[in-house]
Amino acid sequence: MEPSxxxxxxxxxxxxxxxxxxxxxxxxxxxxxxxxxxxxxNLRAALAGMETMLKYGVMQAWDEKSRAWEREYRxxxxxxxxxxxxxxxxxxxxYYYSKGIYxxxxxxYFYLTNKRLILYRQDFDEIxxxxxxxxxxxxxxxxxxxxxxxxKKQVLYLIDxxxxxxxxxxxxxxxxxxxxxQNLTASGLSLEKxxxxxxxxxGPIDFLIEGEEVTHRGEKVWYLVPASxxxxxxxxxxxxYLTNKRLCWWYDFERKLVFDVPVNRIVSVNTEMRKLSGLDSKxxxxxxxxxxxNSTKAIASFSGGRQVDEWVEALNRTIYGKIDEETETxxxxxxxAPAKELLEQGCSSCGWVSHRLKNKINKSALLAE
Amino acid sequence: xxxxxxxxxxxxxxxxLVIALVEVIKDALNLxxxxxxxxxxxxxxxxxxxxxxxxDLDIAIEEIKKEQGITESVKSVRDGLDSIVxxxxxxxxxxxxxxxxxxxxxx
Numbered sequence: 001m002e003p004s005x006x007x008x009x010x011x012x013x014x015x016x017x018x019x020x021x022x023x024x025x026x027x028x029x030x031x032x033x034x035x036x037x038x039x040x041x042n043l044r045a046a047l048a049g050m051e052t053m054l055k056y057g058v059m060q061a062w063d064e065k066s067r068a069w070e071r072e073y074r075x076x077x078x079x080x081x082x083x084x085x086x087x088x089x090x091x092x093x094x095y096y097y098s099k100g101i102y103x104x105x106x107x108x109y110f111y112l113t114n115k116r117l118i119l120y121r122q123d124f125d126e127i128x129x130x131x132x133x134x135x136x137x138x139x140x141x142x143x144x145x146x147x148x149x150x151x152k153k154q155v156l157y158l159i160d161x162x163x164x165x166x167x168x169x170x171x172x173x174x175x176x177x178x179x180x181x182q183n184l185t186a187s188g189l190s191l192e193k194x195x196x197x198x199x200x201x202x203g204p205i206d207f208l209i210e211g212e213e214v215t216h217r218g219e220k221v222w223y224l225v226p227a228s229x230x231x232x233x234x235x236x237x238x239x240x241y242l243t244n245k246r247l248c249w250w251y252d253f254e255r256k257l258v259f260d261v262p263v264n265r266i267v268s269v270n271t272e273m274r275k276l277s278g279l280d281s282k283x284x285x286x287x288x289x290x291x292x293x294n295s296t297k298a299i300a301s302f303s304g305g306r307q308v309d310e311w312v313e314a315l316n317r318t319i320y321g322k323i324d325e326e327t328e329t330x331x332x333x334x335x336x337a338p339a340k341e342l343l344e345q346g347c348s349s350c351g352w353v354s355h356r357l358k359n360k361i362n363k364s365a366l367l368a369e
Numbered sequence: 370x371x372x373x374x375x376x377x378x379x380x381x382x383x384x385x386l387v388i389a390l391v392e393v394i395k396d397a398l399n400l401x402x403x404x405x406x407x408x409x410x411x412x413x414x415x416x417x418x419x420x421x422x423x424x425d426l427d428i429a430i431e432e433i434k435k436e437q438g439i440t441e442s443v444k445s446v447r448d449g450l451d452s453i454v455x456x457x458x459x460x461x462x463x464x465x466x467x468x469x470x471x472x473x474x475x476x
Contacts, residue, residue, distance in 0.1 A: 009458050010451040015397040051404040
């Protein structure tokens with residue numbers, strides 16, 4: 001039989017041949033100028049398909065190791081499922097965990113299987129939340145304030161058969177809910193039609209001192225926390241409370257009062273359109289509260305979008321509430337007194353009485369006689 | 370020679386070349402994958418994963434070609450590359466050609 005050559009060699013054939021046989025380059029190069037060696041290159045390279053490499057015993061340990069690592073990684077990637085359990089949906093999301101002083105949204109991947117809803121955290125190979133499908137009594141989606149600006153966050157409230165309420169949030173909360181509902185219906189389970197949601201108290205009121213009462217509160221308000229140490233002044237989210245004694249700002253993240261000032265120390269309340277950050281060129285209405293502090297005046301700034309006007313009104317009502325009428329100076333002694341009192345009763349310090357009032361008194365005295 | 374580059378021209382030329390090279394690498398990988406599978410060191414699960422990944426790559430490339438309408442130009446680039454390889458190899462390892470060329474030069 002004659003050896004014959006297939007006349008149609010292709011690039012792939014060439015590559016395959018090279019990889020199959022293996023290519024070894026062993027080169028020693030010296031670059032010299034004017035007979036003087038200046039640069040030396042000592043090159044050793046081997047190129048081959050992995051199977052050929054292994055055949056010659058090259059990179060065997062490496063091959064083993066990289067495959068073992070991948071196996072390990074893949075095992076960790078999925079929460080351990082019980083037999084007959086199948087994953088229906090995987091979605092990034094979080095679950096509100098609250099115990100003692102610890103309160104946080106814990107992130108992870110939601111895995112919806114035909115048996116359970118699981119929140120799984122890959123990095124720690126940990127299931128942080130799980131709920132058997134048949135334990136789910138009701139699902140409700142509610143919009144809640146997000147800590148970023150005025151964006152709303154959709155929160156899925158899951159109520160179980162023991163009437164415990166869980167708060168979940170996902171990238172596509174609606175889709176998560178719909179898929180859960182579909183799966184429940186598929187397995188012949190049904191949800192309560194119009195469940196009653198227990199009210200959640202977002203802001204805590206346990207900072208009140210005795211005899212103190214909240215007179216005004218609103219939605220999220222940002223406070224410009226003054227610079228301290230290396231920390232520059234920054235806007236932080238929280239809630240503002242006006243009580244009959246103090247104006248307090250509660251910091252949501254650290255869950256404590258960061259700012260409070262007695263109402264009688266507040267000097268004035270102003271608003272100003274200001275840029276809140278360097279990134280955003282939009283101007284927002286900022287509430288500036290000036291108050292007496294260690295015999296000087298300090299200013300606290302708050303921002304809260306449309307609420308600012310309500311706060312101005314509420315603060316003014318509290319600060320000037322008792323003397324909301326105009327004040328007048330007494331023409332005789334120059335002392336300050338509310339205009340109404342001055343006109344109807346006369347000056348309390350020097351006894352001055354207006355002409356009209358004098359006439360009135362005289363008239364009534366005449367009538368009495 | 371003036372080089373005429375318009376959007377279409379560039380797409381067919383450059384993208385065609387890139388995809389053609391990717392395809393060549395993909396084919397080489399496919400062949401090596403076959404060899405590894407035949408080698409017998411891979412587990413069942415690894416083989417399945419490898420097969421799936423290569424299939425995904427196949428589908429992705431086909432989709433790109435269809436979307437961009439460059440199936441023809443990719444094919445012509447590959448044919449061109451193949452004929453160059455064929456020619457060079459032929460020159461290097463075909464004794465008959467050596468003889469013919471020698472005759473032509475009159476050696």
